[in-house]
Amino acid sequence: MKTETEKQKIQQAFKERMDEDELLNCMRCGFCLPSCPTYIVSGQKESQSPRGRIALMKAVYDGKIEPDEEFEQSLNLCLGCRACEPVCPSGVKYGYLLEEARDILHQHKNYSFPVQALRRTVFKHLFTKKSNLINVTSLVGFYQKSGLQNAARKIGFLNLFPRHLQDMEKILPNMPKKKAMSKHQEYFPSYGKKKATAAFFSGCLMDTMFLETNQATIQLLQKAGCDIYIPDKQVCCGALHGHSGEKELAKELAKQNIEVFEQLDVDYIVTNAGGCGAFLMEYGHMFDDDPEWRERSQEFAAKIKDFSAVLVELEFHKDHDLELPEQIVTYQDSCHLRNVMKSANAPRELIRSIQGVAFKEMENAESCCGSAGIYNLVQPETSMKILDQKMDHMKKTQATTIVTANPGCLMQMQLGIQREGLKNVKAVHIADLLLKAIQS
Amino acid sequence: MDQNVRNLLINIVGEENFQDSEIERLVYSYDATPNFQSMPDAVISPRNTQEVSKILTLCHEYKIPVVPRGSGTNLSAGACPLEGGVVLLFKHMNKILEIDEENLTVTCQPGVITLDLIRAVEQKGLFYPPDPSSLKISTIGGNLNENSGGLRGLKYGVTRDYVLGLEVVLPNGEILRTGGKLAKDVAGYDLTRLFVGSEGTLGVITEATLKLLPLPEAKKTMLALYQDLEAAARSVSKIIASKIIPATLEFLDQPTLKVVEEYAQIGLPTDVKAVLLIEQDGTAENVDQDIELMAKICKSEQAVSVKIAQSEEEANALRTARRAALSALARLAPTTILEDATVPRSEIAKMVKAINEIAEKYQVTICTFGHAGDGNLHPTCTTDIRNREEMERVEKAFAEIFAKAIELGGTITGEHGVGAMKAPYLEWKLGEAGIKVMKSIKNAIDPNNIMNPGKLFAKDTKKRVVIAK
Numbered sequence: 001m002k003t004e005t006e007k008q009k010i011q012q013a014f015k016e017r018m019d020e021d022e023l024l025n026c027m028r029c030g031f032c033l034p035s036c037p038t039y040i041v042s043g044q045k046e047s048q049s050p051r052g053r054i055a056l057m058k059a060v061y062d063g064k065i066e067p068d069e070e071f072e073q074s075l076n077l078c079l080g081c082r083a084c085e086p087v088c089p090s091g092v093k094y095g096y097l098l099e100e101a102r103d104i105l106h107q108h109k110n111y112s113f114p115v116q117a118l119r120r121t122v123f124k125h126l127f128t129k130k131s132n133l134i135n136v137t138s139l140v141g142f143y144q145k146s147g148l149q150n151a152a153r154k155i156g157f158l159n160l161f162p163r164h165l166q167d168m169e170k171i172l173p174n175m176p177k178k179k180a181m182s183k184h185q186e187y188f189p190s191y192g193k194k195k196a197t198a199a200f201f202s203g204c205l206m207d208t209m210f211l212e213t214n215q216a217t218i219q220l221l222q223k224a225g226c227d228i229y230i231p232d233k234q235v236c237c238g239a240l241h242g243h244s245g246e247k248e249l250a251k252e253l254a255k256q257n258i259e260v261f262e263q264l265d266v267d268y269i270v271t272n273a274g275g276c277g278a279f280l281m282e283y284g285h286m287f288d289d290d291p292e293w294r295e296r297s298q299e300f301a302a303k304i305k306d307f308s309a310v311l312v313e314l315e316f317h318k319d320h321d322l323e324l325p326e327q328i329v330t331y332q333d334s335c336h337l338r339n340v341m342k343s344a345n346a347p348r349e350l351i352r353s354i355q356g357v358a359f360k361e362m363e364n365a366e367s368c369c370g371s372a373g374i375y376n377l378v379q380p381e382t383s384m385k386i387l388d389q390k391m392d393h394m395k396k397t398q399a400t401t402i403v404t405a406n407p408g409c410l411m412q413m414q415l416g417i418q419r420e421g422l423k424n425v426k427a428v429h430i431a432d433l434l435l436k437a438i439q440s
Numbered sequence: 441m442d443q444n445v446r447n448l449l450i451n452i453v454g455e456e457n458f459q460d461s462e463i464e465r466l467v468y469s470y471d472a473t474p475n476f477q478s479m480p481d482a483v484i485s486p487r488n489t490q491e492v493s494k495i496l497t498l499c500h501e502y503k504i505p506v507v508p509r510g511s512g513t514n515l516s517a518g519a520c521p522l523e524g525g526v527v528l529l530f531k532h533m534n535k536i537l538e539i540d541e542e543n544l545t546v547t548c549q550p551g552v553i554t555l556d557l558i559r560a561v562e563q564k565g566l567f568y569p570p571d572p573s574s575l576k577i578s579t580i581g582g583n584l585n586e587n588s589g590g591l592r593g594l595k596y597g598v599t600r601d602y603v604l605g606l607e608v609v610l611p612n613g614e615i616l617r618t619g620g621k622l623a624k625d626v627a628g629y630d631l632t633r634l635f636v637g638s639e640g641t642l643g644v645i646t647e648a649t650l651k652l653l654p655l656p657e658a659k660k661t662m663l664a665l666y667q668d669l670e671a672a673a674r675s676v677s678k679i680i681a682s683k684i685i686p687a688t689l690e691f692l693d694q695p696t697l698k699v700v701e702e703y704a705q706i707g708l709p710t711d712v713k714a715v716l717l718i719e720q721d722g723t724a725e726n727v728d729q730d731i732e733l734m735a736k737i738c739k740s741e742q743a744v745s746v747k748i749a750q751s752e753e754e755a756n757a758l759r760t761a762r763r764a765a766l767s768a769l770a771r772l773a774p775t776t777i778l779e780d781a782t783v784p785r786s787e788i789a790k791m792v793k794a795i796n797e798i799a800e801k802y803q804v805t806i807c808t809f810g811h812a813g814d815g816n817l818h819p820t821c822t823t824d825i826r827n828r829e830e831m832e833r834v835e836k837a838f839a840e841i842f843a844k845a846i847e848l849g850g851t852i853t854g855e856h857g858v859g860a861m862k863a864p865y866l867e868w869k870l871g872e873a874g875i876k877v878m879k880s881i882k883n884a885i886d887p888n889n890i891m892n893p894g895k896l897f898a899k900d901t902k903k904r905v906v907i908a909k
Contacts, residue, residue: 021774024774024775024825025770025771025774026770027472027474027766027767027770027775027776028470028471028472028512029472029513029574029577029766029767029770030472030511030512030513030574030577031574031576031577031764031767033511033577034553034576034577043531044529044531046467046468046512047463047464047467049467052467055466055467055469055470056463056466056467059466064466065462065463065466066462068462068463070461070462070463070464071463074463088767089700089703089764089765089766089767089768089770089771090767090768090770090771091702091703091771
């Protein structure tokens with residue numbers, strides 16, 4: 001329970017830090033409601049809608065209500081998918097409001113000691129130092145390859161965990177070798193005629209757990225005519241921190257990345273994870289009150305582009321024959337790629353250009369799958385409800401391949417397939433699909 | 441809320457359908473009307489008519505205000521629980537019960553989303569014309585209570601014109617059924633029409649039977665561009681005078697166009713002073729004929745160009761953009777206050793001119809868009825609620841717009857309802873006798889004044905503005 005003093009402090013911080021103009025910009029028309037996955041899945045609860053959440057933030061700002069546990073829960077249940085933003089005629093920057101509010105709540109929170117320790121480990125160590133992440137990934141790799149995984153499954157050790165964690169354990173991809181993750185080439189020349197110069201933002205999970213996808217992305221960019229630089233000193237984008245109320249840490253990471261990438265003279269800074277790309281693209285807003293960094297971050301952000309959009313721009317799909325065995329394919333949007341990076345067409349255009357592929361749009365493809373960073377770990381109930389609805393839509397397409405553009409979505413789709421027991425369906429990252437299509 | 445009443449209410453709907461925590465009450469303290477907010481004491485989601493009846497019986501006995509609420513898109517503070525009490529939600533009562541293809545009717549519960557109903561009947565080749573701009577969010581229950589209009593109003597009328605029968609729970613808990621699947625029915629007073637547009641002040645609508653039409657075979661959409669506001673308004677009157685009734689005839693001025701384009705990014709012209717969005721439906725032959733004739737009329741009235749949408753996607757993008765106009769205007773200033781003064785179609789050019797003069801006189805920014813074809817304009821003032829001095833001028837400007845509309849033979853509200861926002865002006869339109877009749881109807885049906893109190897009838901009527909000629 002929050003004490004009265006704690007609540008007063010939070011209210012004070014809302015008054016000082018929340019952007020009143022942005023809160024007022026919401027005119028409560030409700031156009032956002034049908035786009036909000038938590039509003040839908042909660043059976044139309046206004047307290048779980050963007051309009052409701054903004055009204056709650058405004059009410060705390062105005063001192064009308066107390067920022068109690070229920071208020072916090074309403075904000076915690078938000079996926080942060082930002083599907084409400086493109087449909088908002090008034091252009092309310094909901095994501096910024098949410099981020100600020102969460103940061104305030106976090107700063108005034110007395111986490112229990114174990115949670116504090118866990119947060120410190122995850123945010124300060126694991127996701128800021130690549131070497132630590134590589135070690136953890138290797139550990140999981142050891143668990144998978146040493147026979148420990150089989151043993152754990154056999155003796156029923158995993159049954160001690162909640163079902164969603166058990167399912168997640170099963171869908172973890174095979175971890176790459178430690179050596180492969182640690183060693184990096186910093187420059188890759190284009191194949192054939194050079195069309196552009198790109199820097200590649202390799203990401204944390206993408207560069208460890210999903211190393212193969214990163215390698216595929218690089219190859220595709222080379223084939224599209226890109227010279228690619230991969231600066232070794234880049235760090236985590238900070239999205240995980242920013243979305244979890246660790247804004248100061250996120251800023252530190254942002255500064256490091258900006259410094260590293262602005263030394264390169266490139267046309268694009270390319271990402272292959274919608275979650276990272278969107279956060280990088282919005283570095284500018286973190287430095288609203290810091291003119292020097294604001295300008296530098298805006299220059300940086302202007303170059304951010306998802307690799308799928310780069311491929312389309314460089315006409316990769318027109319210059320190369322892409323082919324796969326006959327199959328039905330559907331695509332699950334990455335929320336941040338679609339709603340923040342505003343790229344919904346490029347991935348679809350690329351998939352459609354593959355011969356043998358019958359592309360079938362699934363209903364509500366644009367709606368969040370419930371992965372949402374670490375949402376599926378911390379809000380399993382809502383997340384699984386959303387996933388179940390998603391899988392219903394997916395099954396109606398009769399697709400055997402679900403394509404995604406972000407590691408979180410990819411794992412969530414695999415989780416969905418696992419939960420439904422769908423033997424003939426697989427989920428893939430679009431880079432892996434395209435590489436296969438160009439090789440066959 | 442009294443503990444005893446609280447328990448009785450929970451007994452009716454179950455723990456899970458009764459909410460009264462601070463945050464659950466806060467999120468039902470508003471609708472889409474600026475400057476109106478008031479906390480209810482509880483929020484209840486009944487599952488069927490019987491439960492609604494029990495709730496009303498109880499509230500009647502204990503004199504607890506009841507505010508039925510759809511999706512809270514109301515623009516006259518109709519869904520704002522001004523005197524507390526319980527807010528009723530219809531999330532469980534959201535089924536389409538029957539689409540009767542022999543009688544051309546649809547029967548549904550109040551919580552159905554308008555667009556879902558429209559899509560469901562269109563799948564069967566049928567047509568439900570009322571299409572308020574919030575149709576993607578609004579509920580049929582809300583539409584019925586507000587008698588909502590929409591873009592297709594001028595040719596097809598408003599919600600009222602499609603209601604054949606209702607099931608209503610009266611404030612004392614009694615259940616009333618009016619009308620039926622009947623094309624003709626003159627058995628007594630037209631109670632169906634009484635409840636449509638009653639703004640939740642007479643009872644709770646729990647079921648409705650609505651009239652359907654065959655879905656028109658063809659539809660075409662065009663955009664006429666003007667460098668002169670009044671020329672656009674003149675075209676409207678001339679089209680109607682030429683005995684063409686288009687399905688849609690919408691007007692948007694330049695500031696509205698700019699913000700809508702900023703949002704929708706569909707290539708709307710932003711370098712012209714006004715556009716008309718015109719649609720016609722019917723047989724393919726008639727549609728072509730009418731569109732061609734209307735294009736000619738627009739050009740003869742100095743339209744700088746006329747563009748016909750080349751595909752349904754393009755047409756739909758135009759309609760969707762138009763529907764976002766009000767919310768898009770919120771980009772311009774912290775507060776947007778809109779009205780829906782309505783005049784006879786022939787007076788539309790005079791009204792547009794008067795709005796601009798009034799804005800000038802009071803030094804306020806008023807953007808205008810709306811359903812020009814049926815005389816229903818939406819002058820929208822972009823302002824800042826924190827600027828008290830300006831808000832006073834805004835209020836004076838709107839009072840003068842209302843007075844002007846009435847002078848031209850119009851009304852203070854065409855489709856948004858009186859609610860709390862326009863209550864002080866209702867007498868201007870109805871006169872003393874009108875208010876008296878309405879109050880006696882209200883007292884007869886709801887003697888304890890539990891149904892949506894504080895709406896329609898104001899404590900004080902505004903002093904009538906006299907327009908200096």
